[in-house]
Amino acid sequence: MKKILYLHALPHDDVGGIEEKILSMAAYLAENRIMIPVLATNEIRYGFAERFRNLGLKVYEVPFYKSMFERRAALEIEKIVEREEITLLQSHMFRESVAGRWVRARNPNVRHIYRVHIHFEIPYLAKCKWKRWLYYRLESLSSGNVDRYVTISDLVRNNLIKHTAIPEDRIEVVHNGILPMGDCDPPNVSNNPLSAKAVIIARYEEGKQQMFAIEFVDKLRKEGIDMELHLVGGDGPDIKYKSNVQILARKLGMDDLVHFYGYCSHDEILNIVRNIPVVMLPSLSEGMPTSILEGMSLRKLVMVSDGAGATCELVRHNVNGLLLNPRDKEQWVQQLKDVFTTPARIWEPIRNAGYETWKKHYSLEAMMEGMMNVYRSMDLLS
Numbered sequence: 001m002k003k004i005l006y007l008h009a010l011p012h013d014d015v016g017g018i019e020e021k022i023l024s025m026a027a028y029l030a031e032n033r034i035m036i037p038v039l040a041t042n043e044i045r046y047g048f049a050e051r052f053r054n055l056g057l058k059v060y061e062v063p064f065y066k067s068m069f070e071r072r073a074a075l076e077i078e079k080i081v082e083r084e085e086i087t088l089l090q091s092h093m094f095r096e097s098v099a100g101r102w103v104r105a106r107n108p109n110v111r112h113i114y115r116v117h118i119h120f121e122i123p124y125l126a127k128c129k130w131k132r133w134l135y136y137r138l139e140s141l142s143s144g145n146v147d148r149y150v151t152i153s154d155l156v157r158n159n160l161i162k163h164t165a166i167p168e169d170r171i172e173v174v175h176n177g178i179l180p181m182g183d184c185d186p187p188n189v190s191n192n193p194l195s196a197k198a199v200i201i202a203r204y205e206e207g208k209q210q211m212f213a214i215e216f217v218d219k220l221r222k223e224g225i226d227m228e229l230h231l232v233g234g235d236g237p238d239i240k241y242k243s244n245v246q247i248l249a250r251k252l253g254m255d256d257l258v259h260f261y262g263y264c265s266h267d268e269i270l271n272i273v274r275n276i277p278v279v280m281l282p283s284l285s286e287g288m289p290t291s292i293l294e295g296m297s298l299r300k301l302v303m304v305s306d307g308a309g310a311t312c313e314l315v316r317h318n319v320n321g322l323l324l325n326p327r328d329k330e331q332w333v334q335q336l337k338d339v340f341t342t343p344a345r346i347w348e349p350i351r352n353a354g355y356e357t358w359k360k361h362y363s364l365e366a367m368m369e370g371m372m373n374v375y376r377s378m379d380l381l382s
Helices: 017-031 047-054 068-084 094-106 129-145 154-163 210-222 240-251 266-273 290-297 329-339 344-361 364-377
Strands: 003-007 036-041 058-061 088-091 111-116 148-151 171-173 197-201 228-232 258-260 278-281 301-305 322-324
Touching: 003 017, 003 068, 003 094, 017 036, 017 047, 017 290, 017 364, 036 047, 036 068, 047 058, 058 068, 068 094, 088 094, 094 111, 094 129, 129 154, 148 154, 148 364, 154 171, 171 364, 197 266, 197 290, 210 228, 210 240, 210 329, 228 266, 240 258, 278 290, 290 301, 290 344, 301 329, 301 344, 322 329
Parallel strands: 003 036, 003 088, 036 058, 088 111, 111 148, 148 171, 197 228, 197 278, 228 258, 278 301, 301 322
Antiparallel strands: none
């Protein structure tokens, strides 16, 4: 069997959406004896590497973040390629893809797929024109060492086409997919409203807007609705952000309404969300958010930001979820007020449509079928 080497670097010990996708893909390929997955990452003691090893697969440590344009990482990856007789490199973020390009340039028999999760819509790049220009330029100049770009959405594909010189026939779209978290919620055709509880599953960071959520929960309380807000996630790059959110909740006297959790396992999250009908994500920017896919797979009512990456492809307002402006606090307040004061049966068609959207287009099977088509088109499955 051919071997695939996943390239993925983590700035901190957290298993987020991208890591879950890599683990799911690796498990699928190994269990079905399609390819033998191997992982190259920057820290073999992190939980992500441990879970990859628990699949019975090899993990190598390489020095990502240690040199300009990831030259040191590329040299170590070359050694792994030779030792393991790797056929395919698959990178999942730009940094790792740069290392993969170096390796591809020096090893023409090795193929390279760049799985693009988010591109060009990164908030800090949007504020800095020269960084955006440099980003686009680097992508165009080095794209010859990427055999296939596989984006998670049409939005990302369109950005690549618009801003770079990459040939369109080298860009494919394969949506992210997940396994169901567990048993989905039963139908609720009651005339009573849904229980006033919501959950946000995301790293604690400014762009995920947990602070914003605390503020609209406070406004809801002032309008007579005591909504429980459950915040689940590990620390982001700014480790002070979570404590600032906690300070705000205490300052507003909402210790009884806002519940804080750190990073949680799959089973722990399932236990938390079991009796929570609404999954929210008021982020300023997203790729294809795993927590919303998970909510759909459980038949939850999902509420997400409009214009935040590919969420507008995933969610259609009042059809399979609710789309709201991530900067309009009053809109979130009024929508939540509507959800928690009207009969539960009103939201049942939207919950059902969300579940069907996940099942047809964003399941693990749908994602892997798309990836198999990519591998097949590159003659990697023979």
